[in-house]
Amino acid sequence: NAGVTQTPKFQVLKTGQSMTLQCAQDMNHNSMYWYRQDPGMGLRLIYYSASEGTTDKGEVPNGYNVSRLNKREFSLRLESAAPSQTSVYFCASSERVPNTEAFFGQGTRLTVV
Amino acid sequence: QKEVEQDPGPLSVPEGAIVSLNCTYSNSAFQYFMWYRQYSRKGPELLMYTYSSGNKEDGRFTAQVDKSSKYISLFIRDSQPSDSATYLCAMSASGGSTLGRLYFGRGTQLTVWP
Numbered sequence: 001n002a003g004v005t006q007t008p009k010f011q012v013l014k015t016g017q018s019m020t021l022q023c024a025q026d027m028n029h030n031s032m033y034w035y036r037q038d039p040g041m042g043l044r045l046i047y048y049s050a051s052e053g054t055t056d057k058g059e060v061p062n063g064y065n066v067s068r069l070n071k072r073e074f075s076l077r078l079e080s081a082a083p084s085q086t087s088v089y090f091c092a093s094s095e096r097v098p099n100t101e102a103f104f105g106q107g108t109r110l111t112v113v
Numbered sequence: 114q115k116e117v118e119q120d121p122g123p124l125s126v127p128e129g130a131i132v133s134l135n136c137t138y139s140n141s142a143f144q145y146f147m148w149y150r151q152y153s154r155k156g157p158e159l160l161m162y163t164y165s166s167g168n169k170e171d172g173r174f175t176a177q178v179d180k181s182s183k184y185i186s187l188f189i190r191d192s193q194p195s196d197s198a199t200y201l202c203a204m205s206a207s208g209g210s211t212l213g214r215l216y217f218g219r220g221t222q223l224t225v226w227p
Contacts (some may be wrong), residue, residue, distance in 0.1 A: 004156075007126030031214075033215075035213075035217075040121055040219065041219060042119070042121075042201065042217055042218060042219030042220045043157070043217040043220070045214075048214060050214075066168065082143075090156055090157075092156075094215070100145075100205065101147075101159045101216075102149075102157075102159070102164070102215050104157050104158070105156055106155065106156055107154070107155075107156055
């Protein structure tokens, strides 16, 4: 039972570098999400994909891009990393129904120096 | 103003205490109310789920929803050190363009000491 798998688990970037965080789910869920979690700020939605082929901005989309590659995979790209993007990133998936449960990956700890 | 407000704590209680965690919200379209538990360095996991107003009990945990006051609570009875975690409230609407999207509070960090 893999659930939601994120790669990598840890990453250190230099300011200005780019990288892509990968996320895959094996539960056949329609909706997928990218959150960042910072101390005292809770989970903040970066982007989400309600269904395959659609993506929408969340609360904090600036500096990020996403791709819903297929129903299973949803990637998050940082084109030019900044220290303010140091955070823990969580991918989640759910069914597109009202009483849905979101399933989370184990997180990616990103440090930008 | 965030749509969901939650006191981040931290909250520290002795083992056996009753813990009360709360959230308020502003969007009257929210119909589904959830509590997620997040252990250190892990992703959040669903703890309890309630639809509309009322109470729901599951073992030592009770979730309450008061839609008239836009206020939800989670009570933990006989708290244990293993309950030490961050508790996040979450809500969703019953339809519309954001169907299925969850709106989270900031989370309350709870420590239960032996």
